Amino acid sequence: MTWIRNRKKPLFALAVALVAIFLGLWLGGELNAFLGIRFQPKALPPLERPAPAQRLAPLEWRLTDVGSVGIAADPSRWGRGDYTHHERRYERVLMAEPPYVDAAAFAQVEKEFQAFADRMASLGFNGIIMNGFLEFVNFDRLDDGLSVYPEGSAHRQRHLELQRHFRRLFTYAESRGLRIVLKTDMVALTTPLERYLQARLGRVDAEDPRLWKVYGAALEELFKTFPEVDGLMIRIGEAGSVYNQQGWDYRSELQVRTDEAVRLMLRTLLSVAEAHDRYLFFRTWSVGVGEVGDMHTRPPTYERVLGEVDSPRLILSTKYCQGDFDSWLPLNSTLLSGRHQRIIEFQARREFESFNAYPNYMGPLYRTALLTFREHNPNIQGVWVWTQDGGPLRSGPLMLYPFHGHWLFVDANVHALARLSQDPTRESRDIAREWAREQFGDAPATLDAWEELLLASHPAVMRGLYINAFARWEVRALGLEPPPMLWIFKWDIVGGSSSVMSNIYAVSREHVDATVREGFAAAEAAGRLRELAAKAFAHATRGREWEAGTMASLDYMEDLYGTLAWYRSYLLQYYRWLEQGGDTERAGWQEALARFEVKETAHVARYRGNLDFPAYNFREAEAGLVLAKRSALTAWAARLVLLVGLAALLLGLRASRLPAPLQGLGTLWQGGLLPWKPEASGGTASPFLVGFILLVILGCAAITSSMAAPLFLLATALLLASYVTWTWVLLTSGPRPARLGSLVGALAPLYAWSLLVLAVVAVRGALLLPFLFWTHELFRLVFACATTLLVVWTCYGLVTRALASGLRGSRAFGGLLLVLGLQFLLAGGAAGLAGLERTLTALNDELLVLPGGLSRILGITTHLDIPLGLPVAMAVVGAAFALVGGALAIRAGRPWRAPSALR
Numbered sequence: 001m002t003w004i005r006n007r008k009k010p011l012f013a014l015a016v017a018l019v020a021i022f023l024g025l026w027l028g029g030e031l032n033a034f035l036g037i038r039f040q041p042k043a044l045p046p047l048e049r050p051a052p053a054q055r056l057a058p059l060e061w062r063l064t065d066v067g068s069v070g071i072a073a074d075p076s077r078w079g080r081g082d083y084t085h086h087e088r089r090y091e092r093v094l095m096a097e098p099p100y101v102d103a104a105a106f107a108q109v110e111k112e113f114q115a116f117a118d119r120m121a122s123l124g125f126n127g128i129i130m131n132g133f134l135e136f137v138n139f140d141r142l143d144d145g146l147s148v149y150p151e152g153s154a155h156r157q158r159h160l161e162l163q164r165h166f167r168r169l170f171t172y173a174e175s176r177g178l179r180i181v182l183k184t185d186m187v188a189l190t191t192p193l194e195r196y197l198q199a200r201l202g203r204v205d206a207e208d209p210r211l212w213k214v215y216g217a218a219l220e221e222l223f224k225t226f227p228e229v230d231g232l233m234i235r236i237g238e239a240g241s242v243y244n245q246q247g248w249d250y251r252s253e254l255q256v257r258t259d260e261a262v263r264l265m266l267r268t269l270l271s272v273a274e275a276h277d278r279y280l281f282f283r284t285w286s287v288g289v290g291e292v293g294d295m296h297t298r299p300p301t302y303e304r305v306l307g308e309v310d311s312p313r314l315i316l317s318t319k320y321c322q323g324d325f326d327s328w329l330p331l332n333s334t335l336l337s338g339r340h341q342r343i344i345e346f347q348a349r350r351e352f353e354s355f356n357a358y359p360n361y362m363g364p365l366y367r368t369a370l371l372t373f374r375e376h377n378p379n380i381q382g383v384w385v386w387t388q389d390g391g392p393l394r395s396g397p398l399m400l401y402p403f404h405g406h407w408l409f410v411d412a413n414v415h416a417l418a419r420l421s422q423d424p425t426r427e428s429r430d431i432a433r434e435w436a437r438e439q440f441g442d443a444p445a446t447l448d449a450w451e452e453l454l455l456a457s458h459p460a461v462m463r464g465l466y467i468n469a470f471a472r473w474e475v476r477a478l479g480l481e482p483p484p485m486l487w488i489f490k491w492d493i494v495g496g497s498s499s500v501m502s503n504i505y506a507v508s509r510e511h512v513d514a515t516v517r518e519g520f521a522a523a524e525a526a527g528r529l530r531e532l533a534a535k536a537f538a539h540a541t542r543g544r545e546w547e548a549g550t551m552a553s554l555d556y557m558e559d560l561y562g563t564l565a566w567y568r569s570y571l572l573q574y575y576r577w578l579e580q581g582g583d584t585e586r587a588g589w590q591e592a593l594a595r596f597e598v599k600e601t602a603h604v605a606r607y608r609g610n611l612d613f614p615a616y617n618f619r620e621a622e623a624g625l626v627l628a629k630r631s632a633l634t635a636w637a638a639r640l641v642l643l644v645g646l647a648a649l650l651l652g653l654r655a656s657r658l659p660a661p662l663q664g665l666g667t668l669w670q671g672g673l674l675p676w677k678p679e680a681s682g683g684t685a686s687p688f689l690v691g692f693i694l695l696v697i698l699g700c701a702a703i704t705s706s707m708a709a710p711l712f713l714l715a716t717a718l719l720l721a722s723y724v725t726w727t728w729v730l731l732t733s734g735p736r737p738a739r740l741g742s743l744v745g746a747l748a749p750l751y752a753w754s755l756l757v758l759a760v761v762a763v764r765g766a767l768l769l770p771f772l773f774w775t776h777e778l779f780r781l782v783f784a785c786a787t788t789l790l791v792v793w794t795c796y797g798l799v800t801r802a803l804a805s806g807l808r809g810s811r812a813f814g815g816l817l818l819v820l821g822l823q824f825l826l827a828g829g830a831a832g833l834a835g836l837e838r839t840l841t842a843l844n845d846e847l848l849v850l851p852g853g854l855s856r857i858l859g860i861t862t863h864l865d866i867p868l869g870l871p872v873a874m875a876v877v878g879a880a881f882a883l884v885g886g887a888l889a890i891r892a893g894r895p896w897r898a899p900s901a902l903r
Contacts, residue, residue: 061382257290496624631765671745814888821881828874
């Protein structure tokens with residue numbers, strides 16, 4: 001009995017198509033909900049606000065980082081595209097073998113620490129936060145005291161030496177009235193500690209209370225060992241390989257992702273802090289990962305996660321802005337209320353704004369933030385000023401505050417924050433003049449020029465590094481809230497990804513011309529700052545040693561902003577042409593592109609290898625330019641292939657009248673459209689026709705990737721070859737082995753889908769496809785329906801053709817599972833062998849779908865919360881499909897007969 005009677009097959013096929021379409025509509029709706037860009041105006045703070053009449057008392061906690069103490073100014077290891085976040089601090093001090101601490105190197109660190117502590121104390125700060133936790137503990141209060149690090153082990157001996165040496169730093173800080181707070185990422189691990197946890201707990205599980213008892217024992221040991229240490233600060237939001245130093249057995253993993261894990265950790269460690277009258281600082285920084293991903297910026301999540309946790313020894317540390325240290329951000333709403341003690345994080349060396357290589361004075365904005373938070377929240381207890389911390393140190397200028405490089409403009413921000421933490425009611429211009437007086441003397445012309453220069457610098461940065469028509473909106477996309485800069489993602493990586501650029505244009509399309517003019521205005525503003533600097537130094541009575549560096553920094557600022565102005569001009573005009581077309585628009589973006597290439601070449605030639613003012617990284621932008629330049633080429637290539645492909649389909653309508661070699665064209669459209677008809681599924685065809693179809697499909701992949709993605713094309717070819725091979729094996733293994741016409745029919749849906757894609761590309765080139773995908777919901781809906789229909793119709797066709805070849809129903813379905821399973825196994829296995837993060841990064845670097853900086857911060861998988869075990873899961877599912885399909889395909893009680901293709 002046949003599985004469906006012949007006369008009902010068309011109705012069944014129609015039902016399959018309708019199910020596929022409805023499934024596509026549902027998937028398209030989900031896709032739109034996830035990808036769809038949503039935006040609303042931001043409640044941006046004013047750069048300056050009036051002060052209350054009454055002076056505010058100094059904050060209790062006025063903390064800084066430890067500056068650049070212990071970081072070697074090694075030019076040979078700087079400026080080489082190193083985006084790792086490990087500072088390699090103390091690397092000349094630490095030794096793998098006895099005596100574990102280099103005495104001469106530590107003496108230099110001690111000298112630097114004392115100088116830094118003296119400087120911070122003189123400014124009015126009263127505490128320093130510095131790295132350290134596992135490096136100082138041996139888990140002596142756990143079990144018998146030797147369970148983690150046995151007696152005489154290298155880790156134990158190293159930790160004892162580090163305790164002995166670093167106690168000298170802590171003692172000196174205490175003598176200068178500076179508190180010491182150590183900080184660590186969680187979960188922090190060493191190899192012996194991880195082995196211990198796995199042996200006792202089975203795995204490192206952040207929701208297992210036993211895990212935190214282990215760290216509680218370590219914290220108790222730390223407080224007993226160092227009476228000078230006032231507390232421990234914990235961060236859970238960033239961890240992993242980009243923060244770990246290769247070859248150094250102290251690392252972190254991003255494991256604390258849930259509400260329960262956070263609460264377990266805090267309650268356990270707080271019990272220790274309370275017992276020892278110390279403090280536990282917890283950073284709310286959570287960067288979008290896991291359940292707690294928006295704890296940093298959303299009051300409801302903040303309250304849900306932390307509302308039940310309270311202690312007089314708990315202090316929460318939070319960045320002042322609604323996100324990372326970018327401009328064009330609202331003040332952080334979680335700091336406006338709540339019963340927890342809070343300290344506010346400020347960055348003096350602005351990592352996303354050229355690391356303060358040129359003037360970028362934050363005094364007015366930081367004053368607004370402090371006044372606002374203290375006005376609304378009586379639990380604001382302090383500040384934490386980052387004088388050096390933040391970002392990948394060696395991808396920026398060789399600037400080590402306050403010992404090496406051109407750190408003058410960082411110092412202006414440090415000075416401002418020192419004064420504001422003691423009295424935020426002081427006027428920004430008064431604080432700016434005070435700093436200028438200390439640095440350059442009290443000549444009125446010098447003070448006037450520096451006051452104007454400093455106060456005008458940050459507005460210039462806001463125009464030069466940001467596309468304001470985009471930055472002023474609160475945007476949600478990909479389930480995330482992208483940063484306001486975005487076209488530079490991040491630090492110095494000038495982007496070119498289709499998702500970013502498409503959405504930046506979509507948000508700012510009504511203001512393209514004004515936005516372009518704004519970029520050039522920023523370059524002109526940098527020139528005005530240079531004139532003010534020249535005037536200031538002309539009358540300075542001291543500080544002339546900063547003159548050459550300052551003038552060079554303003555030259556750099558003007559050159560960089562001019563280069564970026566031409567890039568934004570090209571970018572916005574290109575996407576406007578992509579959407580609207582027109583000869584005038586095309587000429588506009590092509591002229592801007594030519595001007596940008598000249599400026600970019602000059603910028604890179606001038607600043608390549610300059611460690612004070614490093615050239616920006618335009619590699620991703622250049623890759624995007626290649627795709628844009630090939631717009632006409634890909635459009636014409638798509639038109640040609642589309643014309644040939646459609647001609648083949650039209651000729652197939654009259655196949656019986658064609659010469660014998662071309663009669664197989666009838667099978668191409670009949671086999672795809674009518675797969676239930678044996679005569680359609682098994683019609684005549686030649687190897688030439690199969691090759692032609694494969695060329696069209698691969699041609700589509702090549703054209704849509706702008707012929708610039710060899711890895712993507714290779715992966716496509718391998719998967720296509722695997723599909724063709726196993727499909728042919730399936731269709732020739734029955735009692736009535738199929739002819740090539742069946743293979744042609746099996747490829748027909750993919751052929752038709754390729755022609756649909758090429759029809760889009762044929763309009764204005766390959767980048768039109770991702771532009772429509774990222775910015776138009778209707779297009780995504782149609783795309784999802786077409787793709788779903790392709791998959792379902794292909795599966796339906798395979799089963800019907802297998803049945804037509806004489807296979808039983810179970811063997812036909814088994815064959816389908818076998819074919820699909822082998823594709824999953826191949827894709828998952830390849831990604832697993834190469835590593836999922838490496839695979840996604842390599843493909844993304846070719847296709848420019850997502851910002852390239854994603855893989856250089858936390859990684860694509862972490863940012864988008866993609867499980868690292870996905871390749872293994874795909875391979876396991878594929879293997880399961882293949883095994884089940886193979887079992888079903890073997891005929892019970894009869895030996896397996898090799899398909900005719902293999903005989």
